Amino acid sequence: MPLMPVKFNLQKRVKLAQGLWMLYWVSVMVGILIFSLGIFFKVELRKRSEMMDNNESHLVPNLLILTGLVTCAVNAFGGKVCHDSLDPMKFAKWKPMLKQYFTGCVAFSAALLVVALLCFLMQFSVYLTLAEGLKNGIRFYKDTDTPGRCFMKRTLDMTQIEFRCCGNNNFRDWFEVQWISNRYLDMSNDQVKDRVLSNVEGKFLMDSVPFSCCNPGSPRPCIQHHLTNNSAHYDYDLRTEELNIWTRGCREALFSYFSSMMSSIGALIIFTILLEGADMAGLKYLTTSLESMSDPENPECESEGWLLEKSVKETICEACAKAKALIRPNQVTEGEEPPAA
Amino acid sequence: MAVGRVVLSRSDRRVLARVLVVLNWVSVVTGAVLVGVGVYLWAELRRWEEVMSEDVLWWVPVVLVWTGLGACVLNLTGARLCLDCSDLNRFLRWRLVLAPYVGVSLLLTAGVLLAAALCLGLNASGRLDAALEAGLSNSMRRYKDSDRNPGLKTRLDLVQIQMNCCGKDQYQDWFRVQWVSDRYLDRTDPRVQDRLRSNVAGVYLSDSVPFSCCDPASPWPCPQTHLRSRPAPHFLSLVQSSRSLGLWGRGCREVLGRHYSSILNLISLTALGVWGFELLVVVGVRYLQTSMESLVLIGDPDSDSEAWILERGLCQSLSVIKSLGKCYHSDHDPNIDRPITSSGTHGTDQ
Numbered sequence: 001m002p003l004m005p006v007k008f009n010l011q012k013r014v015k016l017a018q019g020l021w022m023l024y025w026v027s028v029m030v031g032i033l034i035f036s037l038g039i040f041f042k043v044e045l046r047k048r049s050e051m052m053d054n055n056e057s058h059l060v061p062n063l064l065i066l067t068g069l070v071t072c073a074v075n076a077f078g079g080k081v082c083h084d085s086l087d088p089m090k091f092a093k094w095k096p097m098l099k100q101y102f103t104g105c106v107a108f109s110a111a112l113l114v115v116a117l118l119c120f121l122m123q124f125s126v127y128l129t130l131a132e133g134l135k136n137g138i139r140f141y142k143d144t145d146t147p148g149r150c151f152m153k154r155t156l157d158m159t160q161i162e163f164r165c166c167g168n169n170n171f172r173d174w175f176e177v178q179w180i181s182n183r184y185l186d187m188s189n190d191q192v193k194d195r196v197l198s199n200v201e202g203k204f205l206m207d208s209v210p211f212s213c214c215n216p217g218s219p220r221p222c223i224q225h226h227l228t229n230n231s232a233h234y235d236y237d238l239r240t241e242e243l244n245i246w247t248r249g250c251r252e253a254l255f256s257y258f259s260s261m262m263s264s265i266g267a268l269i270i271f272t273i274l275l276e277g278a279d280m281a282g283l284k285y286l287t288t289s290l291e292s293m294s295d296p297e298n299p300e301c302e303s304e305g306w307l308l309e310k311s312v313k314e315t316i317c318e319a320c321a322k323a324k325a326l327i328r329p330n331q332v333t334e335g336e337e338p339p340a341a
Numbered sequence: 342m343a344v345g346r347v348v349l350s351r352s353d354r355r356v357l358a359r360v361l362v363v364l365n366w367v368s369v370v371t372g373a374v375l376v377g378v379g380v381y382l383w384a385e386l387r388r389w390e391e392v393m394s395e396d397v398l399w400w401v402p403v404v405l406v407w408t409g410l411g412a413c414v415l416n417l418t419g420a421r422l423c424l425d426c427s428d429l430n431r432f433l434r435w436r437l438v439l440a441p442y443v444g445v446s447l448l449l450t451a452g453v454l455l456a457a458a459l460c461l462g463l464n465a466s467g468r469l470d471a472a473l474e475a476g477l478s479n480s481m482r483r484y485k486d487s488d489r490n491p492g493l494k495t496r497l498d499l500v501q502i503q504m505n506c507c508g509k510d511q512y513q514d515w516f517r518v519q520w521v522s523d524r525y526l527d528r529t530d531p532r533v534q535d536r537l538r539s540n541v542a543g544v545y546l547s548d549s550v551p552f553s554c555c556d557p558a559s560p561w562p563c564p565q566t567h568l569r570s571r572p573a574p575h576f577l578s579l580v581q582s583s584r585s586l587g588l589w590g591r592g593c594r595e596v597l598g599r600h601y602s603s604i605l606n607l608i609s610l611t612a613l614g615v616w617g618f619e620l621l622v623v624v625g626v627r628y629l630q631t632s633m634e635s636l637v638l639i640g641d642p643d644s645d646s647e648a649w650i651l652e653r654g655l656c657q658s659l660s661v662i663k664s665l666g667k668c669y670h671s672d673h674d675p676n677i678d679r680p681i682t683s684s685g686t687h688g689t690d691q
Binding site for chain 2: 144145150153154157158161179180181183184210211212214216217218219220221222224234235
């Protein structure tokens, strides 16, 4: 008993072929979109790689680029088959490849599901990499004369300005590191000497933040230094002052940026899976309706199209049996001759 | 003596019509490009509108958008007209529309040229520079009044951060205005009182700059304060005066001027290109129109016909246009108030 049979006459077949051809071209556009989003994501990761210690994983964007290309190829082939389907001579060329094509499509949809899952799950890895990278970034902020780290200050300043954030968790992270290089500290000054000596590791720690933490939206000039000392500034209270510096941490800001990108790409992949399913169903109907034509010479005759030749259970059993036969080809069943060695 | 006279055969006319259809469609696209460019200019002007004082700049995007839209509409009509005009019968339907269409197209082409000239003129005349000069001085003076001008401080800070500039011409411009609001000045502090008293106008001037003047690429922390006086603040050692202070070196007037100049140059080049293209299309349509008109006179759809740009020479055409405007003097016309005695043919003069 075929699954979901539908009767087709010539007009219906032509309409199905045309509609399916359009759907395949939409799928090719979606494939191009996935490809370009993969490239965009890769470029963004490269741009922020200094904030992630150059340790970030490029697995997801590479997979997306590959997926986009394969989607385009698969759907272009499907579109070509649709285009040729109403001409019996051209269709005869494609007929033998259809079974492998359908299996390939099913496998590809499963791969798309894996990519979608990765898009959602790899966000954790991005979060951890960001946390580690930002911690190191803040530590190496002052090392503008160390080769390999001379641009960390600029990158971190521009990130804080662009993403409107300060520090790793919040601005207090800057209080725990020495972010002014010893080269620019006036060591003859008593206060400086005092601070350095009072610290166990000999670091010059202050309750101040770099200028890039300043919020331009604040109505008063930016207060960068002596942030915890309310009496150092006129009419200033750290607890109520919200507009002076950015209160959000850069890890949260960068993570929300990347996670929204990855989530929307994941949603697009899920949409692609549904689209592929619709494409496959349509093509199956079209090919079966063409194959089941009672009189191949007469294009006007009626035919029946279906999704699966037998019911779902029987098809799965058959597929399992075939898979078993592939895995264990040398298994001898009762009454059979053993194969020649 | 006709200007630009050629003889077109039937196949020539057909080819001309087809080519014109394609060119008209391309012109629709260029018209859309002009609209896009106008919208982009408007957006860019709006982006930093707080630091520009004059309104004359707003005319340019308006002219660009309207000419672009006009070009799109006109060329869509043109494509439809040219599609029909190679065939004599269909041409007769559109005959009366074609002449005014050519006229309106010429006007539109002049409009595009005007837009290009406006852009170039703005650039060259120095009005842009004057607008920036006045606007920036104004904004810097009102920087501190965040109660009365909410958002101006933010915008000026963002200009300095995003365009990489400080002050009007140099960072010392900030030393000449009070950019710290009175609300945040502790008047009981003797240092503040000192500064206020030392100044004739009683404003609080200091040798410090806002944080937005800081350059992130500089290797040391930004010394916003005590930029002129020595000794430097307690935690920063003396910075050599020959090296930059870690602030943006250029003034915002120069930077913004260059930014808008390059945009205006690009736009005027685009508009000139569109103008050239439109002119080509108008000339082609004129040739098609005149060839079909002369074909109407000949009567045979398959024969060759003459085409021209102007029927008479340039001077004679100008005098015709002049005489179109002259009033009809009834005193000297011998034909008025004369009874019609015979049914003679009064041929209509072309």
